[in-house]
Amino acid sequence: MEVWRDVVALLPAAEAEFPLVFGEVVDPSVLIMLEVIRKEFYSSLKEFCSSSFIEKAKVIIDYSWEKLNTGTWRDVDKEWRRVYSYGCLFKAVGTCQGETLQDKLQEAIKTCDMGLLMGASIMDNVLQRLIAVLKNKVENPGTVKDSEPPCPKKPKQECIPRPIIHPTLSIPRVRCPSMENFRLEFLEPKVPVILEGIIDHWPAFREHSWSIEYLRAVAGCRTVPVELGSRYTDAEWSQKLLTVNEFIDRYIIGQVPELKEDIRIPDYCCLGEGDEDHITINAWFGPGGTISPLHQDPEQNFLAQVVGRKYIRLYSTEETENLYPHQSELLHNTSQVDVENPDVVQFPNFIKASYQECVLEPGEVLFIPRQHWHYVRSLELSFSVSFWWS
Structure with a gap:
């Protein structure tokens, strides 16, 4: 009952204090169902029928899931994402009632993670706070079950040779420029630059080594989206939801370099709107050989390298016509060209496009101006953090 008491303590003490306010886009019948679940929770705390409660929560989850997967993601109304989060909250709470076995704890954490991934923040980020409580109750996080064999493609253990960067193509490096110099010389003219020394103060480099054992301990039971395949434009590429433990066991095999824990938002982001x-x-953790195809993003980007190295090539927006973007709306921000092995017959103008390149080392931060095309290839197992800002 200790878990149940801790879970209940996270929620408002009375039904009247539990918020269920939505816009007109949410069907009245859905709101009624949510109110019924809320009432059942507060009226039955001592004699709680978790199975009935969970079934009602699943109805909310299934109905809102259909709304989340109708049309494109950017057109999904945030109100339906909030409804989904409430469904996940109720299901996770119901799962924690009664005798709380380890399997039930894992299921409740996974349900909360789904709410965080697909839903929207509710009740002062209650799903994240609930996970923090449940993680403390998890014992010896498990790994992949015997019935789920590891991926047959083991990542190469050797370090991929460092590409030779021609001096005339190299992205410039600057150490700790002032805010004004960064704004005038790089941000406003949209000039890429590698910033040195600006993240040396991160605890990630000074205090907390992040070994594979540490990663398992702090996040092993958490469910995350994993990209399977070397690049997202390949036919065999897919995404799958796995726990961090499952991802490590199936796809990160062998010795893993130490990772680091803490990060800080670069001060230069204050120049944004x-x-x-x-x-x-976003944190990016994956094996050597992983490729992000040549693409562009709608925001400014600081890409901070924490562990391992990455080869990166940049093209300005002026080169767009020579980069052959996909014609489909879904991939219009992605080039059709295999950057390091281009088909010059199919894409003859690609070789005319001018570019800059670099090998981004641990402790360095690459500024990628908004809509600059960039191609990234991991040279070894690496951990990076990107900051997208306006």
């Missing part, structure tokens, strides 16, 4: 809440932070 939004505040910290508008900065998108």
Whole structure:
């Protein structure tokens, strides 16, 4: 019952304090169902029928899931993402009632992760807070089950040779420029640059070594989206939801370099239009040989290298016509060309496009201006962090 008490403590003490407010886009019947689930929870805390409660939560999850997967993701109304999060919250809470076995804890954490991945923040990020409680109760996070064999393609253990960067094509490096110099020399004219020394203060480089054992301990039971395949334009490329433990066991085999824990938002992001809440932070962890095809993003990007090295090639927006973007709406921001092995018959103008390149080393940060085309190939197992800002 200790788990149940901790879970209940995260929620409002009374039904009237539990918010269920949605816009007109949400069907009234859905709101009624949510209110029924809320009432059942607060009226039955002592004699809680978790199976009935969970079934009702699944109805909310299944219905809102259809809304999330109708049309393109950018057209999904945030209100339906919030409904999905509430469904996940109720299901996770119901799963924690009664005798809380390890399997039930893992299921509740996975449900919360799905809400974080597909839903929207609710009740002061209650799903993240619930995960923090449940993680403390998980014992000896498991690995891949025997019935699920590891991936037959083992990543190469040897380090991929460092590409030779021609001096005339090299991206310039600057050490700790002032805010004004960065704005005038690089941000406003949209000039790529590698910034040295600006993340040396990160705890990631000073305090906490991140071994594979540490990664398992802090995140092994968490469910994350994993890209399977060397590049997302390949026919065999796919995405799958796995726990961090499963990802490590199936796809990261052999000795893993130490990773580091803590990061900080680069000060230069303050030159943007939004505040910290508008900065998108993504962590990229994967084996050598992984490729991000030549593509462009709609925001400014600081790509910080923490562990391992990456070869990166940049093309300005002026070269777009020579890069042969896909014609489909889904991949219009991605080139059809295999950058390091181009088909010059099918894409003859590609060789005319001028570019810059670099090998990004640990501790370095690459500034990629908005809509600059960039191609990335990991030279070894690596850990990177990107900051997208306006």
